[in-house]
Amino acid sequence: MSSTNIPGSSQWAISDVLKRASPGRVPFSVEFMPPRDDAAEERLYRAAEVFHDLGASFVSITYGAGGSTRERTSRIARRLAQQPLTTLVHLTLIEHTREEMRGILQNYLENGVTNLLALRGDPPGDPLGDWIGTEGGLNYTSELIDMINETPEFAAFDIGIASFPEGHFRAKSLEEDTKYTIAKLRAGAEYSITQMFFDVDHFLRLRDRLIAADPIHGAKPIIPGIMPITSLQAAQRQMALSGSQLPAKLEADLIRAANGDEEANKDEIRKVGIEFSTQMAERLIAEGVSDLHFMTLNFTRATQEVLYNLGMAPAWGAELGHDAVR
Template identity: 65%
Template sequence: MIVTMCATSPSDPTTENQNAPLPPSLQVAVSDTLKRGTPGRVPFSVEFMPPRDDAAEARLWSAAEAFHDLGASFVSVTYGAGGSSRERTERVAGKLAMKPLTTLLHMTLVGHTESELRGILREFASLGMTNLLALRGDPPGDPTGEWEGIEGGLTHAVHLIELVKSMPECADFDLGIASFPEGHYRAESIEADTRYTVEKLRAGANYSITQMFFNVDHYLRLRDRLAAYDPVHGAKPVIPGLMPITSLRSVRRQVELAGCELPRDMEEKFTRIAAGDEQKNAAAIREAGIEETTKMAERLIAEGAPDLHFMTMNNVRATQEVLHNLGMAPAFGPRFGQDMVR
């Protein structure tokens, strides 16, 4: 069992044991975590970003400890455009796995030749990091810009899946992909986006994690489209990606980057609460945002979502508040007599 990996306190990421290679047999497949029972109403998982400085790293480990104690089914670690965070991603993922936490690595094609990708995959395999989210990736510098491959590189996520499947060293890999409730912004149509997603599932991906969204209907339509297109592969788990809403400015920025929509009634609600001064009314906006995210999560649970995947920005509080509202975590805040799960 994965819990036997932690011979030292999970709060100490600098011990010698933390740097030891992780045997492949001790990483639980993400797709298997979705089949296990959970003490909560539904499994939940979280996304981390590789930290850029010491302060951010300290915040990440604090968050990892908290989510470990809260019972996250798995954690994922993003991979910077063009491989810009590759070393940090690998280092952070390895330490997270030794906490122990089932750890999912994001991997993109941007800036890598096929030969380089093979080398990276072999390195992941040697470290026992066998959970992989196969992505094409965003263009460096401008996530909404034109995507261009490089000579000797691959051009689509399905090619990365095929590459993994062709390598004997990666026989134990459990693959996931991204899916897009409102369609990928580069897809010619919703129908084309559905076809591309199913192609990746047919190629060997076992589940998908969605781009963030703020309208649950879009998630449900995506799930129905995939299952209708291919009743076997299209019926594989679709994990909804949620970002707890904590400010009007941040949610507008995320909507812009993700290419998703903020429902009109939600936009009007936050604008009304802001009353022309978002800074002055920040607490009220945040409270309303957590309430809206909780409503989304409640409906997703009712509709049979296999897991709730929270995009945390390496913070705990907002996600824990949503989980508490769902009856899946202790309360968070001094007014409850505590400010952390410990």
């Protein structure tokens, strides 16, 4: 599926984007988070211009817990799509009734934003807390996919899901996690984007598990989620929120680089993080991934540095004549 529903823009289905040839070694995409205020929103748009010029295959915009960023997410998605950038919106089930979900989907459809990452979502306030359903709402991602498939006017949506290289922390085992992921792919999801991870072996084992469980649906594209580390504390916090841990050697290298004072040694920490992400990306490219999805936290520099190391972007640095594309 491809669509041109928005005047002056061109939106492609992500499942089609993943099949297209890339001018670089491999396509890359980026994730943005809904900013907290107008100034941060404008910074996001400037970052989007940079990634547009660098040739990002698509951009995604996350969704706040309980729809706390619903209006901002929708507005940003519309503007990104008009740049034009192929735009993927995240949608969670938290604190939405079934009818509210229909309204959100209808709004996206009317604005030509038809790439959807369907997610159950985490409880607001405590991502690791107990998941409590909303009265009149949906409880599982597969129910959202079914609702879309059963609604003729929603046929334009191209659906992706999340996948978890180390298994979702709520799953009792990797086997159970595999079963639920396959169920969502069979329901109609065309691809998955992984939670951030820092051990490529976990990604490869996920790919093997899914294919072994279902050679057809399990072979759908798995897009690796990569976050270039520029802060030890931020990386530790992000992993804690996802119920995961940094690999012991990487954490030790980052702690050694921090040398007891993260602020004073932030450049050394950044150097370790950028080099590690570059090595991850090199191995993933060698393993034939269809796309590299960078979690940017709405900044450009770290991702551009990794892309430069991969031979996929200009160098960063004013001494080189520029410090970004724009």
